[in-house]
Amino acid sequence: MPLLKSTSYSIEDIYNLPEGQRAELIGGQLxxxxxxxxxxxxxxxxxxxxxADYIDKHKGTCEVFPTPFAxxxxxxxxxxxxxxxxxxxxxxxxxxxxxxxxxxxxxEVVSPSSRKMDYSTKMTLYSDAGVREYWIVDPARxxxxxxxxxxxxxxxxxxxxxxxxxxxxxxLEITIADLL
Numbered sequence: 001m002p003l004l005k006s007t008s009y010s011i012e013d014i015y016n017l018p019e020g021q022r023a024e025l026i027g028g029q030l031x032x033x034x035x036x037x038x039x040x041x042x043x044x045x046x047x048x049x050x051x052a053d054y055i056d057k058h059k060g061t062c063e064v065f066p067t068p069f070a071x072x073x074x075x076x077x078x079x080x081x082x083x084x085x086x087x088x089x090x091x092x093x094x095x096x097x098x099x100x101x102x103x104x105x106x107x108e109v110v111s112p113s114s115r116k117m118d119y120s121t122k123m124t125l126y127s128d129a130g131v132r133e134y135w136i137v138d139p140a141r142x143x144x145x146x147x148x149x150x151x152x153x154x155x156x157x158x159x160x161x162x163x164x165x166x167x168x169x170x171x172l173e174i175t176i177a178d179l180l
Contacts, residue, residue, distance in 0.1 A: 014080050022068065025080040026121065033082070034113045039139050039180075043109050044084045046179035047137070051087060051105075054172050062089040062104065062168075070098030071106075073129035081122070084109045087168065102130040105168045110138040123147065133167050137176060144176055 008028025017023060022033040036044070044066060052064045064087050071081045087105035088094055106126055108118040118136050126134045127149050136145040142160040148167045158164040160180070163173035 008078060010078065011080055022082065024082055024117075025078065026125065028078040031117065034111060036109070036111060040084075040109045040111055043137055043139060043176065043179060044107075047107055047109075047174065047176075048085050050174055050179070051085070051166075054169065058169075060089075061091070062087050063094065065099070065103075071103060072098060072100050073102055073125060079125075081125070083107065083122075089168075102126070102132075104131070105133045105135075105166070106131050107135040107137060110136060110140065112140070119145070135164070142177075 009025055009030045010028070011025065013030065014023060014025055024031045024033060048064050048066045054060075055062050055064065064085065067082045067084050069082060069086055071083055071086055073079055073081065083103070083106045085105075085107040086099055086103040088099055089104045090101075093099050093101045093103075108114070108122060110118050123134060123136070127147065130149075132148075132150050134147040134149065138144065144158045144160070144164050146156045146158060146164060146167075148156070150167075156164075160176040163175045166172040166174060
């Protein structure tokens with residue numbers, strides 16, 4: 001839920017948050033972030049590790065950045081996101097402050113407080129910004145909703161006990177249940 005303010009928030013407001021407090025900035029509105037629970041962290045860490053190990057094994061050039069890592073999708077100063085996992089293949093998009101533009105692959109692990117944001121608001125933002133692939137990993141529903149934006153296709157819903165194909169890599173499949 002955004003905090004109401006008569007004027008828009010900016011990146012400066014994000015950087016001035018008290019130590020340990022996290023928020024995302026979308027269209028000039030601040031959205032406070034609750035601390036993740038254990039299941040969320042377990043899934044996020046395991047997915048990051050699987051992706052990084054795959055990239056290392058195949059001598060890839062992409063990098064995996066788990067949260068907290070700043071993503072500035074549009075290059076403006078009224079939006080700032082912290083996806084749970086960002087995979088960035090274009091080194092020119094990586095700066096000292098985070099990712100300048102769209103990551104190639106984004107994963108959000110749904111928390112009870114982030115459900116609407118992950119399934120609606122962020123899905124639209126990521127699609128419009130040029131993210132190639134977006135996964136919504138939903139522990140409560142034990143499924144992953146996958147958007148292959150480059151293919152302009154309907155989302156694919158994969159139960160945790162089935163392998164999910166990572167489209168940005170031709171030969172990588174991940175079964176979420178194996179990570180729990």
